[in-house]
Amino acid sequence: MSVLQSASSAITPFFSANAPEDFVASSGSGLLAGNSSKPLLVNESCLEFLIMEMVDLMFRSTPDAETDKEAVFFKLETLGFHVGQNLVERFTRDRQRFGDTLDVVKFVCKDLWSIIFKKQIDNLKTNHRGVYVLQDNHFRWFLRMSTEGGATEAARKAAPYLWFPCGLIRGALANLGVVSIVIAESASLPQCTFQIKIAKA
Numbered sequence: 001m002s003v004l005q006s007a008s009s010a011i012t013p014f015f016s017a018n019a020p021e022d023f024v025a026s027s028g029s030g031l032l033a034g035n036s037s038k039p040l041l042v043n044e045s046c047l048e049f050l051i052m053e054m055v056d057l058m059f060r061s062t063p064d065a066e067t068d069k070e071a072v073f074f075k076l077e078t079l080g081f082h083v084g085q086n087l088v089e090r091f092t093r094d095r096q097r098f099g100d101t102l103d104v105v106k107f108v109c110k111d112l113w114s115i116i117f118k119k120q121i122d123n124l125k126t127n128h129r130g131v132y133v134l135q136d137n138h139f140r141w142f143l144r145m146s147t148e149g150g151a152t153e154a155a156r157k158a159a160p161y162l163w164f165p166c167g168l169i170r171g172a173l174a175n176l177g178v179v180s181i182v183i184a185e186s187a188s189l190p191q192c193t194f195q196i197k198i199a200k201a
């Protein structure tokens with residue numbers, strides 16, 4: 001088992017344990033404490049520390065990470081992809097199939113985002129030609145992030161923390177039959193934007 005696969009297996013339960021209780025109850029998913037039927041809850045700060053350490057680990061484990069950011073992006077995005085696939089598999093197994101691509105993207109914006117970030121996407125736009133723009137005005141992982149260098153420096157340092165969610169979105173969509181490319185940007189913290197480009201069949 002590769003490092004990314006084992007990391008994916010370790011991270012997925014954190015999101016499942018943090019899912020809203022009504023969602024866990026309706027899907028029959030989530031971690032259970034011992035032999036009880038009560039869901040196991042995970043402190044949210046533990047998840048945030050895990051994400052920070054995960055990004056740091058990917059930089060430390062990549063030779064020439066400062067010059068080869070593409071390799072770090074690939075590792076984080078791939079890890080997010082596996083976690084996104086696992087979450088969708090867990091939380092959609094009792095749902096009816098989605099009618100079209102827009103329904104799949106709406107599921108990601110509402111249900112999946114609520115599981116991971118405790119809120120829905122603030123804004124969804126589409127050009128009806130396979131491009132969707134998701135905007136989160138208060139991205140949860142950026143709420144406590146700041147640097148001394150100002151807004152531009154903060155956005156630059158925050159960029160690697162968007163690579164994992166890009167993979168989450170792409171993995172979730174892929175597991176629901178939608179092949180896509182996801183890119184993210186943040187002009188000012190804590191706002192961020194994800195652009196989904198659907199691959200033409």
